[in-house]
Amino acid sequence: MSGSPGAGRSRIVTWAVVGLCLGLAGALAWAMLDLPAPSTRLPGQVAAQLERSGVEHPVTAVLLNFRGYDTLLEIAVLLLALLGMLAAGVAPRASAPLGASSMLAALARALAPLMVLVAGYLLWAGAFRPGGAFQAGAVLAAAGVLLRLAGFLPAWTRPGAALRMALAAGFALFLAIAALGLTEGALLRYPEPSAGALILAIESGLTFSLGLILAGLFLAGPELPRREDGGGTP
Amino acid sequence: MTELADFGVFDVLLALALLGSAWRALAAPDLFKATVLFIVFGLLMALAWARLAAPDIVLAEAAIGAGLTGALLLDAVGHLRARRRAREEDGR
Amino acid sequence: MSLGLFYALLGGGLFALGLAGLILRPHLLAKIIGFNVMGSGAFLVLVGLGSRDGVADPVPQAMVLTGIVVAVAATALALALARRLLELSGDMVLPGERLRPGEDDDADA
Numbered sequence: 001m002s003g004s005p006g007a008g009r010s011r012i013v014t015w016a017v018v019g020l021c022l023g024l025a026g027a028l029a030w031a032m033l034d035l036p037a038p039s040t041r042l043p044g045q046v047a048a049q050l051e052r053s054g055v056e057h058p059v060t061a062v063l064l065n066f067r068g069y070d071t072l073l074e075i076a077v078l079l080l081a082l083l084g085m086l087a088a089g090v091a092p093r094a095s096a097p098l099g100a101s102s103m104l105a106a107l108a109r110a111l112a113p114l115m116v117l118v119a120g121y122l123l124w125a126g127a128f129r130p131g132g133a134f135q136a137g138a139v140l141a142a143a144g145v146l147l148r149l150a151g152f153l154p155a156w157t158r159p160g161a162a163l164r165m166a167l168a169a170g171f172a173l174f175l176a177i178a179a180l181g182l183t184e185g186a187l188l189r190y191p192e193p194s195a196g197a198l199i200l201a202i203e204s205g206l207t208f209s210l211g212l213i214l215a216g217l218f219l220a221g222p223e224l225p226r227r228e229d230g231g232g233t234p
Numbered sequence: 235m236t237e238l239a240d241f242g243v244f245d246v247l248l249a250l251a252l253l254g255s256a257w258r259a260l261a262a263p264d265l266f267k268a269t270v271l272f273i274v275f276g277l278l279m280a281l282a283w284a285r286l287a288a289p290d291i292v293l294a295e296a297a298i299g300a301g302l303t304g305a306l307l308l309d310a311v312g313h314l315r316a317r318r319r320a321r322e323e324d325g326r
Numbered sequence: 327m328s329l330g331l332f333y334a335l336l337g338g339g340l341f342a343l344g345l346a347g348l349i350l351r352p353h354l355l356a357k358i359i360g361f362n363v364m365g366s367g368a369f370l371v372l373v374g375l376g377s378r379d380g381v382a383d384p385v386p387q388a389m390v391l392t393g394i395v396v397a398v399a400a401t402a403l404a405l406a407l408a409r410r411l412l413e414l415s416g417d418m419v420l421p422g423e424r425l426r427p428g429e430d431d432d433a434d435a
Contacts, residue, residue, distance in 0.1 A: 077396055260351065310409065
């Protein structure tokens with residue numbers, strides 16, 4: 001990166017960039033060392049309000065209750081990114097698919113149901129210990145990628161109506177529950193006695209849609225040409 | 235509220251490994267090697283999150299940061315190679 | 327120095343390292359890796375500074391959790407666009423930049 005003399009770029013430019021980036025690192029370090037102590041104590045505030053949030057795990061409380069706005073916008077961003085990918089029309093892959101060996105197929109067969117189980121556990125555990133919709137969705141997506149690599153799942157050339165609705169379901173459900181808060185006076189304000197149930201409902205929707213969207217980031221694209229010599233699914 | 239662990243030798247070693255793997259990932263001319271080093275970097279990041287008492291991020295980083303991003307990058311590298319090979323065969 | 331501050335400083339270093347890679351490497355895949363390293367650095371700064379007094383802070387942790395998911399979506403979108411560029415121009419480099427000799431994906435193929 002820093003050494004070899006570039007064909008189109010002179011050594012001087014390279015070293016200037018390296019110098020500037022070193023300067024940036026130094027300035028960042030100086031700013032961080034110079035930073036005064038924070039005037040508000042967020043961990044204390046979170047702990048004080050945790051009882052009213054409907055869940056017992058502080059990170060889940062922040063994600064789905066105290067800063068629910070960020071999570072709502074985040075799932076919207078994910079949906080937009082996938083729509084952008086589908087709209088960009090991923091180029092047909094010239095590559096032959098990974099030859100799905102029988103070993104990989106057997107592994108995928110054994111692991112996929114377990115991964116769905118783990119996702120369900122993580123979703124449930126999120127209320128009182130590390131876990132939650134994001135991790136559960138990531139595990140679901142990993143299961144999707146594994147099934148794709150083993151040749152059990154087709155790539156998405158053009159998602160059908162059911163798939164499109166499933167992709168948007170998590171966001172739609174979250175938005176609906178957020179709008180429900182308007183009757184309480186503000187967007188995303190949950191009625192206190194049912195906050196826990198509402199958060200679990202939102203998280204279930206999020207897990208489902210997040211898993212699909214994250215897997216879709218990998219699956220989007222035209223069907224891979226099948227390899228002639230088989231090696232695919234038995 | 236969780237207290238963080240004390241600062242120790244392990245943190246210095248982890249920091250050096252993180253900087254080293256990131257440097258090698260960015261400096262490697264071979265993109266396949268760069269991608270594999272980036273996955274290593276992601277897994278080391280998961281260790282750093284564990285040191286920072288952030289178990290939620292450990293799960294997300296290992297599954298998404300290293301796993302899914304790695305799969306996406308490897309897929310792109312494979313696509314690039316297959317394409318180049320196809321073009322070379324056409325040229326012959 | 328507290329553990330949080332140490333990792334925040336490390337994050338600053340990783341951010342600068344990723345930025346250098348992003349600028350210096352012409353190949354788009356390498357640029358995307360650089361962008362991801364920058365993101366990891368920023369996340370470390372957020373969580374590290376949040377816990378520099380020795381107590382883990384759930385607020386930046388939750389923000390970083392969403393950040394990681396958004397980063398992978400951005401990476402996937404960037405890769406899709408890079409593939410489109412590969413189809414259109416035959417190479418994964420931005421117009422005006424050229425691959426250096428030896429900087430190739432199949433140097434050993």
